[in-house]
Amino acid sequence: MVDTDVAVLGAGAAGLSLAHRLAGDLPGRRTPSVLLVDAPPGPLRPPSRTWCFWEPGPGRFDAAVTACWPRLRVRPPDGDPIEGDLAPLRYKMIRSDDLEALVGRTLAHSPNVRRLAATVETVEDVRGGARVQVTDADGRSRVLTARWVFDSRPLGSLPAARTTLLQHFHGWFVRTARPVFDAGTADLMDFRTPQPAHGLSFGYVLPTGPHEALVEYTEFSSGPLTADGYEAALRQYTDEVLRLGDLRILSTETGLIPMTDARVPRQVGASVFRIGAAGGATRPSTGYTFAGLQRQTRAVAAALRQGRRPVPPDPHSARSRAMDAVLLRALDSGRADGPALLCRLFARVPLPRLLRFLDGRTRLREDLSVGLRTPIAPMLRSALELPGLPRRPFDHPSPDQPPLETA
Structure with a gap:
């Protein structure tokens, strides 16, 4: 007996995005039953975080958007900032608590979606579907069966890769004593930070008011x-670079996002799939995930409602992944100066086109025009080197470090 058509x-x-897309009846479409399984309050439930993305006009989750910006700025280590208008795009920020509240209101009135607070122990294929063993908040074990399972939980370890960098960050939501922020412009990358011996660093400022x-x-x-290292770096940035003066820290967030050319499998069983960051939705060269997982969950929901096999697509094209692999190798090898390369792109490529490029939405001709504005020699050498590099496993960060991001 199948408990549900779809277990998320x-x-x-x-x-949340997949459950939201499957909630409610649509005329002329199949309405699958859905069970959303989330960890009970405790160490397995991720802390609050923010997701950022760009899109034109209104979006599906605008009611949960904390703020959006029509302009972006990149600051080189020295010299004038690079600033531009995003039109027709907008850069948007959603806080996880607000997305949870928005989707929760929809699911509470949905006739076909149920929620269960439980810890997933095992997932395995069975004839005609999959079996999920869970432990509920009271410690009771339970077995669920579903025709299709979509697993968005973080990976326990990363697949083998030729190059893996970590995008790791620590942030403060602050309130300052004096008005110091331009609420119409987000600082995407501020390279006026001390650069590490290996890799790159930058500040990131998303104003929600003066x-x-x-x-x-x-x-x-x-x-x-x-x-302590994050606290010292952030204190140096707010005090010495931004010179914010007296401020109050309202809340904090810490995260770690793998930037890797690993092949992340999206199908792990006949009826079991991975979605989100666990299913390869993170763009390797940027760490952005929210836009990719929206493309992925939109396709999955459409397939389920149309009665088709709901294999999650790769939200990033093979060409995008190949370009990302070259960039990651150039950065990791030290051949490319990260701040100089990125500032050069933002200075020489129209901002809307560059953002479409970073989202994998450009055509081959546009990709070539962007590529010609990168340092050719280190990028070409990295591209020629990649086929001969072995793929090696990457050690998961130690338990006292930030966990891998989920999305």
Whole structure:
């Protein structure tokens, strides 16, 4: 007996988005039954975090958007900032608590979606579907069966790769005593931070008003910092670079996103699939995941409603992944100066086109025009080197470091 047509494991951005797309009846479409399984309150439930993305006009989750910006700015280590208008795009920020609340309201009135607070123990294929063993909040074991399972929980370890960098960050939501932020412009990358010996670092500022912003310190490198290291780097950035003056820290967030050319499988059983960051939705060269998982969950929901086999697509094209592999290798080898390369792109490529490129939405001709604005020699050498490099496993960060991001 099948308990549900669809079991969605994990209620991060991917799990919530898929459940939201499947909620309710649509005329002329199949309405599958859905069970959303989320970890009970405790160590397995991820802390609050933010997701950012760009899109034109209104979007599906605008009611949960904390703020959006029509302009972006990149600051080189020295010299004038690079600033531009995104039109017709907008850069948007969603906080996980707000997305959870928005989707929760929809699911509470949906006739076909149920929720269960439980810890997933095992998932296995069985004839005609999959079996999921869970432990509920009271410690009772239970077995669920589903025709299809979509697992968005974080990977326990990363697949073997030729190159893996970690994008790791620590941020403060701050309120300042004086008005210091331009609420119409987000600082995407501020390279006026001390650069590490290996990789790159930058500040990230998302203002929500003249006195309030999310301010983060971010690194692309082979390993995360200590908690004290993040605090010191962020304090140096807010005090010495931004010169914010007196401020109050309202809340914090810490995260770690793998940037890797590993092949992340999206199908792990006849009826079991991975979605979100666990299913390869993260763009390797940027760490952005939210837009990719929306493309993935949109396709899965459409297939389920049409009665087709719901294999999650790769939200990033083979060409995009090949270009990302070259960039990651150039950065990891030290051949390319990360801040110089990125500032050069933002200075020489129209901002809307560059963002479409970073989202994998450009044509071959546009990709070539962007590629010609990167340092050709180190990129070409990295491209020629890649086929001969072995894929090696990457050690998971130690337990006292930030967990892998989920989405």
